[in-house]
Amino acid sequence: MIKKPNIHYCKRCLYPAVSVNLSFNREGVCSACLLQEEMNSLTPAFWEQREAKWKELVTQAKATSESNYDCVVPVSGGKDSYFQVDKAIEYGLKPLLVTYHGNNYLPEGQRNLDRMRSKFGADHIVMGPSIEVLKKLNESCFRLMGDMNWHCHAGIKIFPMQVAVRFKIPLVLWGEITWSVAGMFDMNDYVQYNKRTVYEHDLRGYTIKDIVEKTPGVNEKDLAWLRMPSDHEFADSKTIGLYVGNFFDWNPNKHTEEMIEKYDFELSEQPFERTYRRMSNLDDMHENGIHDYMKFIKFGYGRATDHSSKDVRSGYFDREKALEMVEKYDHVKPRKDLNRWLEYVGMSEEEFDHIADTFRSPKVWWIKDNQWHKQTPRGDVKSYGQVNLSESETEIYFKE
Amino acid sequence: MLKKRIIPVILLRDGKIVQSRRFSRYNILGNPTPAVERISNWMSDELIYIDITDPEDDFAEAADLEVLVQKVAEKCSVPLTFGGGIRDLRSARELLRLGADKITLNTAAFDNPQLIREIATEFGSQCVVVSIDAKPTENGQYEVFKGGHAHTGVSPVEHARAVEKLGAGEILINSIQRDGTGSGFDIDLINRVVNAVSVPVIALGGAGKWEDFAAVLSETDACAVAAANIFQHSENSVHECRKYLFEKEYPVRRHQALSNDNHIL
Numbered sequence: 054m055i056k057k058p059n060i061h062y063c064k065r066c067l068y069p070a071v072s073v074n075l076s077f078n079r080e081g082v083c084s085a086c087l088l089q090e091e092m093n094s095l096t097p098a099f100w101e102q103r104e105a106k107w108k109e110l111v112t113q114a115k116a117t118s119e120s121n122y123d124c125v126v127p128v129s130g131g132k133d134s135y136f137q138v139d140k141a142i143e144y145g146l147k148p149l150l151v152t153y154h155g156n157n158y159l160p161e162g163q164r165n166l167d168r169m170r171s172k173f174g175a176d177h178i179v180m181g182p183s184i185e186v187l188k189k190l191n192e193s194c195f196r197l198m199g200d201m202n203w204h205c206h207a208g209i210k211i212f213p214m215q216v217a218v219r220f221k222i223p224l225v226l227w228g229e230i231t232w233s234v235a236g237m238f239d240m241n242d243y244v245q246y247n248k249r250t251v252y253e254h255d256l257r258g259y260t261i262k263d264i265v266e267k268t269p270g271v272n273e274k275d276l277a278w279l280r281m282p283s284d285h286e287f288a289d290s291k292t293i294g295l296y297v298g299n300f301f302d303w304n305p306n307k308h309t310e311e312m313i314e315k316y317d318f319e320l321s322e323q324p325f326e327r328t329y330r331r332m333s334n335l336d337d338m339h340e341n342g343i344h345d346y347m348k349f350i351k352f353g354y355g356r357a358t359d360h361s362s363k364d365v366r367s368g369y370f371d372r373e374k375a376l377e378m379v380e381k382y383d384h385v386k387p388r389k390d391l392n393r394w395l396e397y398v399g400m401s402e403e404e405f406d407h408i409a410d411t412f413r414s415p416k417v418w419w420i421k422d423n424q425w426h427k428q429t430p431r432g433d434v435k436s437y438g439q440v441n442l443s444e445s446e447t448e449i450y451f452k453e
Numbered sequence: 454m455l456k457k458r459i460i461p462v463i464l465l466r467d468g469k470i471v472q473s474r475r476f477s478r479y480n481i482l483g484n485p486t487p488a489v490e491r492i493s494n495w496m497s498d499e500l501i502y503i504d505i506t507d508p509e510d511d512f513a514e515a516a517d518l519e520v521l522v523q524k525v526a527e528k529c530s531v532p533l534t535f536g537g538g539i540r541d542l543r544s545a546r547e548l549l550r551l552g553a554d555k556i557t558l559n560t561a562a563f564d565n566p567q568l569i570r571e572i573a574t575e576f577g578s579q580c581v582v583v584s585i586d587a588k589p590t591e592n593g594q595y596e597v598f599k600g601g602h603a604h605t606g607v608s609p610v611e612h613a614r615a616v617e618k619l620g621a622g623e624i625l626i627n628s629i630q631r632d633g634t635g636s637g638f639d640i641d642l643i644n645r646v647v648n649a650v651s652v653p654v655i656a657l658g659g660a661g662k663w664e665d666f667a668a669v670l671s672e673t674d675a676c677a678v679a680a681a682n683i684f685q686h687s688e689n690s691v692h693e694c695r696k697y698l699f700e701k702e703y704p705v706r707r708h709q710a711l712s713n714d715n716h717i718l
Binding site: 074075076084211237238239241242243244245246247248249250251252253254256258260261262280281282283284285286287288293294 | 469472474479480481482483484487488491494495635682685686687688689690692710711712713714715716717
């Protein structure tokens, strides 16, 4: 017996219960909001202590570094990258910038990336995998997990670690504690980069072997940039990955303003099709485009929910304004972006729509009059386009 | 001298690994199995899985321990303890048959204490671990909370003695107040229990740095130190903990070289 989906939305922001690793308290407030509340109550004295801890770690890294560099900063060229490098330099670390280049940069994003070398006077390694291999990965990962951008998440999380281990660089400075988005970790956990979380959350539980098996014409050598340093190599190079977000208050809107003023950071010239923010994801057009559209297809919410929920939590928006943004953007099929991708990998839109529908969660979507339906954060029900599945493929969904 | 054991604990709630904070707040970490191989490769002495799904939460769905134990046993080369919601001999028997080496009981030690005797009789005392969750009281004593939440009016010392008499082979003592705080183990609580029984005691609750493990080993006669959250926060965590203790000359097995495998997990 298939039950009609009943999505619980956070009473404070707009996060749905289907969001990864989210939990709710008895008042219906989500773990991400509760964490933010805890963060907001932190005093300047708290941040001074954090800074002291940061200084201690930085001093230790400089003292023990056998390399010409004190830290690797993985950079996409975004506002957070700028903030991370800015912090490294402010505290006297010599950084090596490392980029995974997934070939999806917007022109503004590429200019921001290129500008880092001159603005920060830092050395920069860019790893750009073969375009041929990238096209194949885009297609196979879309078919396999509904995520054409898997290579980006995997590449950015692994390649900088390879570089750090190879050059025996003691620190890798990551940015926001991204895994705290749903409240997985607390501030006091001082969580460090760890393979389990990367494997499970960034790599979605797929190894190189799995990907090679599912991607015709790609072998393990083609994916050398995805080989994770062994436990032994990590211990040998004494490399650890820290999150700058653990030591400094993380406020994306404020960071962006600072980075524009100090380093001429550029925002997107064109508005995005699926969100109102113009400062995020300039390194990857699909991240705010079809990659994010797939999140809506799978779980019924998209980046407008992410961005507006964060903005509610940081007091930038009220919930009503967030609802408006979600209603305006979350369901939008990004025309321009989709066309680029279909041409890039050579797929028809019909096939795209069919494969996309196979990833819809039966916990979110149901079928009525051959249309997909789901609950909205306001509590009513709306339809979101036709079903592109065969009769047998619809068996797992509730039908009204 | 007999070596002291280092034991990671994995807490499950609603089918996911969680971090617990004072038995009242939880951070969900992810799926129950990816952690296993890493923890096993890091030379843990044992591994304890406890399902702490709230039995009163209608929306929660406890993990199927019988399915899980098989998956875990396949990837794990260290002794495995399973617990959470075990109420009868049949389920204990099944978990042991499928790959668990020990069973841990908590609520059943109050609701059906004879179960301790039954398991011990059929499989031996070494197979039954009774976990005890305790909290300080206002008058400087401690009280045990059944399933971590229900008052019992019983002190951990009384309870530990009672379950030892029934055949419990080990006691896992956990501090509700220190749980998930990283503020160090409750040495007083551990000492009370260790001094009350002759079976091995495993200390749990409060680990926030490797020094906290050392404190248990130097200030109590516990046979093992266990922790949950801290082993999820950094790379090669159990290995680093062991290395720290070994180099400070605590009686733990020596750490060995780490894996050279370049494939993730």
